[in-house]
Amino acid sequence: MLWRALSEDLPGPIWAGLFAEYWPSYRKWWLGEGDSARPKYLAGRRAIAEHMPEMVPLYDNLCDLAGGGDQAARFLSFYCPPPYLSGCSQAIWPGKEPVLVRNYDYNPNAFDCLLLKTNWQGRGVIGTSDGLWGLVDGMNDAGLAISLTFGGRRVVGTGFGVPLILRYVLQTCTTAEEAGVVLARVPTHMSYNVTVLDANRNYLTAMMAPDRPAVITHAAVATNHQENVEWISHARFTATVERERFLLQRLTLHRDPEDKFIGAFLRPPLYSTAFNYGFGTLYTAVYRPRLGEMDVRWPGTTWTQSFDQFHAGGRNVQIPGAA
Template structure:
């Protein structure tokens, strides 16, 4: 227990409508760590600049103006631009649980399980392409989960396969969906089309209660399923060791049981996400739940949750600030 209590993560809520000095400062803060990660297998293991830009232009052209602005703010260097494309990045593996609840007030609920030292902890509100977006940042401009002001919410979880192929890191694809889509049908079509470099499950919910989960894998079109819950495998378990370590089968079974319960409430779902086995205390193994997020598409609201503590943000009332979360003990305000 003492080991859990020594781990902490500072979560910050940051707002910048257009890319500028605030994003530039974030990039400067995180770039040394991301540079080491990006070059872990050597410079030649990552694609050159032109293939990166061509891939972005082919698959997500709407992001090009923002990408070019961010690359400029990052210093305009070749390596920075290649990294920001998130085309064929190094592999990474997470846990995570997520569920779309199409009740009277639709809810997308997720837990993010990952090493605390590798999470940015940034809740970022932007309006880069006209739509307002609130989400948890990854790779400085990608998103782990988020919502836009049209009432579309998305979340990712690892898909349980080790294979790596040619495609984008999925956090950038989530950013793309929230920047360009308003409804679940458009979002899932985009997710099925854009290539990814690893297997991921992306669950989508809109303000009308329409939901789906897209099973994404390298070298394949995304498989759109009318499924409300996802953990860390797809149609079947393929990586047995990871499945046992993360209890992916047990977590998914529990989520489905709750969804099948006609008497279940949003409050009960949220409570379950803050308790084992959905909530994980495995921080020593890098699989502890760093945060839970409840996205309310009909209200344009995102609640970030920890046992005994919550932090609400919305498009109507976004509060810049910080929360220091000490895992296994009470959080404090920074």
């Protein structure tokens, strides 16, 4: 897999070039159920204006950079996108310098393989891209880190794709408490668990769903179910309960030191090679939001980035089974 790290303070030619490169594939995915299955442009823009009003100028700017086309603008709204599933495990290691650690388990053929450092609207953000302005994990220059896991439910409703919600949190929030308020009110189209950690060592996990109110918890661990397992076959296949128990043991019974705790994400049962089924581990991310530092890790390889020293460029990574 070829990973890239790109930095552009304001949306401009770098982002426009990325959109031109990725759009043919995203367009095919966006229209996979037919054009009529996706909301119209005005519906998406109105939803952003209602639920994320601070993002409207940025959204309009990105639509212009994408060429101003109707389908591109509808895609960029992330409003009621096609359903998609991921695996993932995430946890807060609550040491002297707390860290947010996560595995992202997904189909390698449907992944941006892209780290973006931006200063959009005056807020510094580094994160792993999804949809070219959404994020599956990231941190901001106020010391807030965030990541997501799929919530293990089949229900699809009216709301936003969760990567845009993560972007919105990092653009507008500075504390876990502020993030919890946003995560409780912004509608999501599927169920997700979103964990946040701030510079004051406060953290929470929001269990979001399209058909019921979000549940804000003090959970330090999230895998692929919420309060109860509802999709039994998915839970068995992804071993969500077993992974949750394993992480809770690492945090409570064994009290692993930081390096050992992070290293556990690169081995079973957290590390997955189920790429044939779309749930292999593509990377492990380690966020130290108080320091403004993050690592992307693979077995035998670490790529370190930070706000002070962000290294734009590429990295070829060999992941067995992910060809």
